[in-house]
Amino acid sequence: MARAADTRDRILVAAADQFAARGFHGTATRDIARAVGIRQPSLYSHFATKQLILAALLDADLVPALDRVDRALALDGPCAPRLHAWLHADVDAILSLPFDVRGLYDDAALATPELAEQAARRARLHERTRRLVADGVAAGEFDADPGFVGHAITGLTLEAVRERSTGGAPPGRGLPVADFVLRAVLADPASLAAVRAAAARLRPLLGPAVS
């Protein structure tokens, strides 16, 4: 046991935990190594630099997230059930990751050239989230500012992650987040029950149904 790929994964999980608690800059490679049970220089058998640990974690979060939003954008039918199903699946998927994404989005670290690819992925993710909302506004289903709602979704998702990390039990937050956003943006609030029912049928297409 303790194969190389195993150690690599344990480094990633330990690094994410420490980044979440103290930030990227506040985490020493010695701290990560200690949590894994190896010496600090041994990390460099798996990652050439500390920044590449962060890049691997960002990709593990961003690549599946981009796939989910692309699938939601590609679905047919009205926007409201697609937004609801996507939010539900997206938040549950992020909360079910084996590591904590909270410390990954360090704006200064993402601004460095080494992480340009990850920064571009993140910008693409935000742009597509905004488009999902804007489509619904254009169709008359939503009454909202897409830019603001995009930021609101980001804030709600990050806070759900923060809640899991700092609080006790990790609850199924996907459904509450989806309900909260849809209630806030639906032009016809009375249609929420129908939207939820339609979203339940779409969700299996967007990812595992966790809650």
Add this chain to the structure above:
Amino acid sequence: MARAADTRDRILVAAADQFAARGFHGTATRDIARAVGIRQPSLYSHFATKQLILAALLDADLVPALDRVDRALALDGPCAPRLHAWLHADVDAILSLPFDVRGLYDDAALATPELAEQAARRARLHERTRRLVADGVAAGEFDADPGFVGHAITGLTLEAVRERSTGGAPPGRGLPVADFVLRAVLADPASLAAVRAAAARLRPLLGPAVS
């Protein structure tokens, strides 16, 4: 010119900017000093430790915020207009601070004994926000989980701050945030217009009307 109190304030603003960009641990006292235009040891004429700079910034954010939520809790009348007016005033007040609060809430730093007082203030603020929502649920005005809505408000507020820092122009986000939350929690969505009108009369009691 350049009196002592002046330099102290400029240290606080510079420190907040750097904490927002690189986090508390990622910011060197030399970086703060350079932004102020003094040498690194000169900082210690104004603050005994780096942590006390963070404590002063946290207090400048938390003490007025506690005052605002206490005034909202003390008001008479239904909960919905009070929640709307408080959210509007609170977000606008935070966005109009002369410094960036985004980097202040480092969980690991707040957990140290030196910042216990600030951590307690923050917990009190969260508890009172939750109570403002719970009162409305008990009165039948809201249909929501107060714990979840409390976290949602935190996430929306932090994202509004992040948006100001990373994006370009700082828009008046207090009203959109208040509308977003009220639409999401009101048991009777049709009452939003009346709630907004009543909130507009309360808002002058909670702080400056920025937008």
Add this chain to the structure above:
DNA sequence: GTCTATAGACTGATAGAC
């Protein structure tokens, strides 16, 4: 792949002249 040893830069904070 992991180890010990260490390089070289940077960290927060102090001492003492002005």
Add this chain to the structure above:
DNA sequence: GTCTATCAGTCTATAGAC
């Protein structure tokens, strides 16, 4: 209150034995 000089500790990353 600001400065120069500096200390002791920590940081990421490398070299080379096993």
